[in-house]
Amino acid sequence: MLSYIIKRILVAIPLLLAMSLLTFIFMQMTPGNFFDALKLDPQISPETIARYEKLYHLDKPLLVQYLQWVRNLFKLEFGYSFFYHVPVSSLIAGRLANTFILALASLLFTWLVALPLGIWAAVRRNEWSDRILSLSSFIFLSIPSFFLAMILLYLASQGGLLPLGGIRSANFDELSLFGQWLDLLKHLLIPTVVISLASIAALQRIMRGNMLEVLRQQYILTARAKGLPEERVIYRHALRNAINPLITLFGYELSGLLGGAALTEIICSWPGLGSLMLTAVRAKDIYLVMSSMLMGGILLLIGNLIADILLAWSDPRIRYE
Amino acid sequence: MSKQEKSLSQFQMALRSFRKSRIGMSCAMILLLLYTMALLADFLSPYSYENEERNYSYCPPTRIHVRDAEGKWRWPFVYGVTFHFDEFHRRIYEEDNTKKYPIRFFIKGDEYKFLGFWRCRIHLVGVEEPGRFYVLGADSRGRDLWSRLLYGARISLSIGLIGVLISFSIGLLVGGIAGYYGGVLDNLIMRICEMFMMIPGFYLMLALRSAVPDTFNSLQVYFSVVVILSFIGWAGLARIIRGMSISLRERDYVLAAKTMGLSDFQIIVRHILPHTLSYSIVAIMLSIPGYILGEAALSLIGLGIQDPIPSWGNLLSEAMGIVYINFAPWILWPGFSIFITVICFNVVGDILRDAFDPLLKGERNI
Amino acid sequence: MRPESLLEIKNLTIGLSEEAENKTIVQGLSLSIFPKTIAALVGGSGSGKTTTGLAVLRLLPPVMDITQGEITFQGKDMLNYSIEQMRQLRGKEIAMVFQEPLYAFNPVFRIGQQMEEVLIYHCSLNKQQREQRILDLLDMVGITEPQRVAQSYPHQLSGGMRQRAMIAQAIAAEPQLIIADEPTSNLDVTLQAHIMDLFRKLKERLNLSILLITHDLGVVTHLADDIFVLSEGRVVESGPTQMILAKPQHRFTQELMETFR
Numbered sequence: 026m027l028s029y030i031i032k033r034i035l036v037a038i039p040l041l042l043a044m045s046l047l048t049f050i051f052m053q054m055t056p057g058n059f060f061d062a063l064k065l066d067p068q069i070s071p072e073t074i075a076r077y078e079k080l081y082h083l084d085k086p087l088l089v090q091y092l093q094w095v096r097n098l099f100k101l102e103f104g105y106s107f108f109y110h111v112p113v114s115s116l117i118a119g120r121l122a123n124t125f126i127l128a129l130a131s132l133l134f135t136w137l138v139a140l141p142l143g144i145w146a147a148v149r150r151n152e153w154s155d156r157i158l159s160l161s162s163f164i165f166l167s168i169p170s171f172f173l174a175m176i177l178l179y180l181a182s183q184g185g186l187l188p189l190g191g192i193r194s195a196n197f198d199e200l201s202l203f204g205q206w207l208d209l210l211k212h213l214l215i216p217t218v219v220i221s222l223a224s225i226a227a228l229q230r231i232m233r234g235n236m237l238e239v240l241r242q243q244y245i246l247t248a249r250a251k252g253l254p255e256e257r258v259i260y261r262h263a264l265r266n267a268i269n270p271l272i273t274l275f276g277y278e279l280s281g282l283l284g285g286a287a288l289t290e291i292i293c294s295w296p297g298l299g300s301l302m303l304t305a306v307r308a309k310d311i312y313l314v315m316s317s318m319l320m321g322g323i324l325l326l327i328g329n330l331i332a333d334i335l336l337a338w339s340d341p342r343i344r345y346e
Numbered sequence: 347m348s349k350q351e352k353s354l355s356q357f358q359m360a361l362r363s364f365r366k367s368r369i370g371m372s373c374a375m376i377l378l379l380l381y382t383m384a385l386l387a388d389f390l391s392p393y394s395y396e397n398e399e400r401n402y403s404y405c406p407p408t409r410i411h412v413r414d415a416e417g418k419w420r421w422p423f424v425y426g427v428t429f430h431f432d433e434f435h436r437r438i439y440e441e442d443n444t445k446k447y448p449i450r451f452f453i454k455g456d457e458y459k460f461l462g463f464w465r466c467r468i469h470l471v472g473v474e475e476p477g478r479f480y481v482l483g484a485d486s487r488g489r490d491l492w493s494r495l496l497y498g499a500r501i502s503l504s505i506g507l508i509g510v511l512i513s514f515s516i517g518l519l520v521g522g523i524a525g526y527y528g529g530v531l532d533n534l535i536m537r538i539c540e541m542f543m544m545i546p547g548f549y550l551m552l553a554l555r556s557a558v559p560d561t562f563n564s565l566q567v568y569f570s571v572v573v574i575l576s577f578i579g580w581a582g583l584a585r586i587i588r589g590m591s592i593s594l595r596e597r598d599y600v601l602a603a604k605t606m607g608l609s610d611f612q613i614i615v616r617h618i619l620p621h622t623l624s625y626s627i628v629a630i631m632l633s634i635p636g637y638i639l640g641e642a643a644l645s646l647i648g649l650g651i652q653d654p655i656p657s658w659g660n661l662l663s664e665a666m667g668i669v670y671i672n673f674a675p676w677i678l679w680p681g682f683s684i685f686i687t688v689i690c691f692n693v694v695g696d697i698l699r700d701a702f703d704p705l706l707k708g709e710r711n712i
Numbered sequence: 713m714r715p716e717s718l719l720e721i722k723n724l725t726i727g728l729s730e731e732a733e734n735k736t737i738v739q740g741l742s743l744s745i746f747p748k749t750i751a752a753l754v755g756g757s758g759s760g761k762t763t764t765g766l767a768v769l770r771l772l773p774p775v776m777d778i779t780q781g782e783i784t785f786q787g788k789d790m791l792n793y794s795i796e797q798m799r800q801l802r803g804k805e806i807a808m809v810f811q812e813p814l815y816a817f818n819p820v821f822r823i824g825q826q827m828e829e830v831l832i833y834h835c836s837l838n839k840q841q842r843e844q845r846i847l848d849l850l851d852m853v854g855i856t857e858p859q860r861v862a863q864s865y866p867h868q869l870s871g872g873m874r875q876r877a878m879i880a881q882a883i884a885a886e887p888q889l890i891i892a893d894e895p896t897s898n899l900d901v902t903l904q905a906h907i908m909d910l911f912r913k914l915k916e917r918l919n920l921s922i923l924l925i926t927h928d929l930g931v932v933t934h935l936a937d938d939i940f941v942l943s944e945g946r947v948v949e950s951g952p953t954q955m956i957l958a959k960p961q962h963r964f965t966q967e968l969m970e971t972f973r
Contacts, residue, residue: 040541047541048553167689169639171646171662172681179671179678243815250769251830251881252802265820287548288643292666302549303647306556318553321546 030330037326041319042095048318049091049311094312103319104312108304113316116301121320123192124297127290128282130213131220135278139225140268143232148259150237162226174219174292181215188212190294216293220286224278231274235267242266269336276332283324357624363701370697373690380687384499385461391493392472392479394456395656399478399488402427404674405439407483415443423448424479436673447477483676485664491676494656495683501657502638503687505572509637510630512576517583518626522614524584525591532588542581550578551640555649564655571650575640579633586629587622594618624702631695635688642684658684716787717744718921719768719806719889724781726763726772726945737763737776739945745889745921745938750911752924752932752953754968755942761925764942765891768923769806770798786888804834807882811894813874817866824862827881834885849880852917853910872903879910883918891923896931908935929972933957941965 094104103113146155181187188194192212193205200208239245240263248262249255287299294300298317305313364370383390408424426445429437453472460466473479481492524535542550554574562570594600595618603613638658644650645659646666653660661680665671671678726738738760745751753761766772768783770790783790785806793801802808810816817826824846831842850858853876866874875895882890892911896904908931914920924936932939932953939956941949941964949962960966 037544040537040544043541044545163692164689167635167685167692169642169681169684169688171643172678172685175662175665175671175678175681179675182672243810243812244818246771247808247810247816248818248829249771250802250808252799252804252833253829254799254833257829262818262821266818269820283546287546287552288647291647299548302552306552306649309556314553314556318545318549321549322544325544325546 030334033330033333034326041322041326044322045095045315045319046091048315049087049094053087053311094315098319103316106305106310106313108308108310108313113313116313117298117316117320120296120298120301123295124283124286124290124299126209127213127216127220127286127295127297128279130217131224131282131286132275132279134217135221135224135228136275138221139228140232140271142225142229144236144259144264144267146229146233147236147240150233155233158229162230165222165226168223170219170223170289171292173222174215174289177215177219178293186211187214190215190292192296212295216286216289216295219289219293220282224282228271228274228278232267232271235270236263239263239267272335273332276328276330276335278328279331280325280328283321283328360624360698360701364698367697367701370694373693376686377690377694380499380683380690381503383496384503387493387496387500388458388460388466389468390470391490391496392455392469392481393490393493394458395489395494395497396654397456397489397493399484401429402478402480402484402488403437403486404670405429405437405478405480405484405488406674407676408478408480409441410449414446421448424473424477426477445477447473447479449473449479482679483674485661485677486670491661491679494661495658495680498656498658498661498680499683501568501651501655502641502659502684505568505575505641505657506634506638509572509575509640510579510634512572513579513633513637514583514626514630516576517580518587518619518622519614520580521584521587521589522591522619522622525588526595526610526614526618528592536585536588539581539584542577543585547578547640548643551575551644552649555644564652567650567652571641571644574644575637578640579636583629583633586625587619590622590625591618594621628695628699628702631691631698635691638684638687638691716747717784718747718749718786719745719923720782720784721764721768722782722784724764724767724783725779726760726767726776727779728775729777736779737945738767741781741942741945741947743940743947743950745923747888747921748915748919749937750915750922750924750935751938751940752926752936753940753942754926754929754932756927756968758944759942760945761927761942762893765808765893765923765925768891769802769808771808800834803830803887804885805887806889806891807885807887809875809878809882809890809892809895812898813878814866814871816878817874819866821865822862823864823866823869823877827862827877827884830881830884845884846880849884850877852883852914853877853880854906855880871899872906875899875903875907876910879907879914883914883920886918887920889921889923891925893925894927895924897926897928904931905934911935929957929968941968 097104101114103117105111106113106116109116142158146158149155178189182189188211190212192209194200194208194212197205197208240259244266245258245263248258253262283298286297287302289295290297290299291303298320302314302317302321304310305317388394405427408427410422410424412419412422414420414423423446425441425443426447427439428442429439432438449471450473451471452468453474454467455469455472457465457467471479478484478488478490480490482495483491485491485494520535520539524532551574554577555570558567558570558574591614600613600617603617608616641650641657642659642662645657646663648660648663650659651657658680661677662684665677665681721741721743724738724741725736727736741760741764743751743753753764755761763772763776767778768785768790770793772778778791781791785801790798790801817823824843827846827849828842831837831845835842835845837845846862847858850861855861855873855876861869861873861877869877879890879895895911896907899907911922911924912935915922924931926932936953939950939953940947941956941962943962943964949956949960949965956965957969960969
């Protein structure tokens with residue numbers, strides 16, 4: 026299995042590089058870069074600008090600039106952010122952690138809610154509770170995430186209990202450890218719910234479908250014929266099989282979350298990779314954009330890898346090949 | 347019956363089955379209504395999308411009255427509006443009973459070009475100046491939200507259609523070619539697809555958007571947004587069509603076409619792609635929401651269609667300043683319109699998929 | 713004098729509920745199985761034999777209903793049992809062996825684990841005793857490496873070993889009756905012979921009765937004491953096997969025998 030993982034990573038590396046090259050080209054296609062604004066600024070001397078350009082190799086041909094950036098990647102240097110005046114790596118690390126927290130929270134919330142709901146719906150197939158769940162799932166799948174975020178933020182502003190975005194309150198440093206955790210949870214709630222609702226709707230449907238499929242299988246009949254109590258039949262025999270296909274989904278969902286939560290981050294003012302990317306794009310901060318894209322791609326890749334590993338581990342039919 | 351004729355009549359059967367579904371037909375009707383309203387936006391809206399009146403910033407929806415102050419029944423009318431500032435320097439509006447403006451139909455208002463050709467000034471409904479008729483309320487610059495919603499529909503709904511059509515054309519062709527030829531070409535194309543699919547969609551969208559020059563005018567921005575959206579969607583479709591193409595290329599009618607001397611391209615377009623039709627139609631229906639949402643997301647964060655041209659996305663960007671929602675909740679209406687549109691497309695796509703299902707199964711088993 | 717019957721089915725009628733045609737799968741079926749007897753329920757596909765077997769344990773799918781008849785086990789009317797009583801019966805008094813053990817075993821649990829479940833719910837043994845019993849059972853059904861098989865997943869075993877393991881699972885709680893639904897139909901001829909020998913051996917050693925559901929007369933001649941011939945949901949002929957097969961009275965039985973010449 027290790028060789029499989031290594032192979033996948035090796036295949037992914039040229040893809041990631043190609044992606045970064047593509048981004049680089051796109052960024053260069055934009056007429057004007059960050060320095061044009063500086064050049065217009067009468068307070069900055071031409072010598073300073075020339076010095077900056079030399080520092081960031083902007084005087085060399087494009088390909089050299091790109092290769093220089095790639096070479097620096099191996100030193101874990103991601104270039105310099107012109108907009109923030111700090112190395113990109115220091116920016117990305119913090120934001121990455123925040124995006125990760127949000128993704129993890131959403132993942133947990135989604136799965137802890139969707140799985141029981143799916144099982145519940147399968148066991149009560151076609152009863153009115155199943156139908157209502159089905160309808161609400163459909164609605165939540167269709168609601169635009171940004172719209173939901175706005176509505177929830179509006180309700181929060183009415184209620185006054187939850188903060189309206191960001192990651193920590195103004196008085197964060199004065200709070201006790203418990204208070205700080207609670208503060209984080211309060212800020213986490215709305216973005217997590219927004220991101221999770223659509224996933225819950227989809228996942229619950231899939232879980233229900235899987236359960237129904239599994240409950241039709243022969244081994245369920247055997248389990249009942251052995252005189253096992255119904256709970257054991259459902260929660261051990263059926264569930265264990267119904268979850269299998271979902272385990273790959275877990276990994277893909279992780280990767281999807283890391284990439285797709287960007288819009289919600291922006292609306293809820295959650296300081297993650299997504300909002301960083303937006304600022305970078307607006308400022309035409311080349312290396313920041315490229316590094317964020319690369320990070321996004323890497324996260325996607327890791328998510329997919331985790332999915333494959335989990336699948337191989339959980340299904341003994343594959344594991345013992 | 348030839349294979350092509352047979353698949354067509356199965357297609358008709360599927361459509362008939364779709365027509366039987368009440369909810370499917372209702373949603374399809376709603377969509378048709380929305381698109382018609384978008385088309386006739388100039389006529390249906392009381393004001394043009396640029397018609398500002400700063401003194402009416404965030405004016406609430408105008409109430410229609412049928413009884414006047416004395417209690418007498420009258421033709422529907424609206425009152426004039428006055429305002430004063432509160433402690434937060436926000437405007438508080440009150441009705442002014444002394445000024446009555448009856449609602450008029452086919453009233454002369456802002457000029458527009460009907461269907462792009464005829465200069466016209468007639469609007470379905472409105473009130474005489476200086477009265478203002480805000481069906482859904484006004485935005486920060488006193489522009490009528492309802493009118494802007496209608497005009498915005500043009501952008502949001504059309505981008506969905508055009509973007510999807512472009513993506514699908516690319517995806518169909520690329521997938522069909524890759525699957526048909528196989529070998530190195532197939533491999534190369536699949537690697538490219540994987541690369542595109544490896545980039546998180548939103549990030550790709552932002553990166554592509556940054557490549558668009560600032561000097562573009564609205565029309566150019568519109569097309570850039572369409573192109574950007576298409577860029578994201580084609581890869582996934584290409585992969586699936588490629589899979590179907592691979593299984594289809596061994597079929598008898600393909601071999602027959604080859605012996606008849608048809609070129610590869612003709613075979614792909616005339617024999618292979620039509621059999622992906624049912625899948626494609628369903629996939630199109632279910633993808634359009636993604637494009638509408640994509641444009642909305644871009645416009646929402648200011649990177650899409652720019653003011654003053656309205657799109658549902660940039661109309662919602664006013665709601666990004668959350669405090670305003672409290673004060674003027676009607677700015678959330680564009681969100682509802684997106685929501686309704688997305689739901690309808692999802693319902694229609696779902697039901698179409700069920701209607702086509704025996705068709706799809708049949709195709710796979712042949 | 714023949715002893716009391718172990719399983720008695722009288723006038724059983726099973727229909728498809730909600731079916732527009734109101735199709736009946738089993739029509740007025742009656743049969744008796746005596747202790748330490750192998751009784752064969754023979755018929756073509758669609759004759760209702762599997763349905764009958766499932767009905768005994770009340771494992772019919774929700775679309776089917778028992779509309780008439782009696783099923784008596786050890787003198788007690790099973791159709792009046794509650795679900796809880798049925799669960800106590802299943803696996804303990806009456807066990808079932810299925811046709812395709814690859815699908816009848818849960819693919820994600822080991823054989824030993826699945827066998828142990830029967831012991832956990834029907835016997836009072838501690839963990840060690842259970843483990844030993846599993847090995848003994850696997851040995852009893854002719855498996856030479858019981859430890860390895862118990863640790864294996866179903867897909868890792870050969871077809872023959874899987875079927876033996878399934879039988880071991882069935883006899884785990886020492887049932888009185890085993891319902892075997894086409895136990896040899898998916899095996900090759902040599903394996904068939906082995907499994908049939910196994911059934912015979914187990915019947916002697918454990919005082920078992922077996923309701924053998926099959927379409928294969930070859931299996932029946934070698935194994936069954938009594939035979940019930942089923943056609944379109946009815947028993948058309950029944951009696952001691954040798955007698956019926958020597959002189960088949962009913963047209964269907966005769967046709968069945970023709971195909972086996």
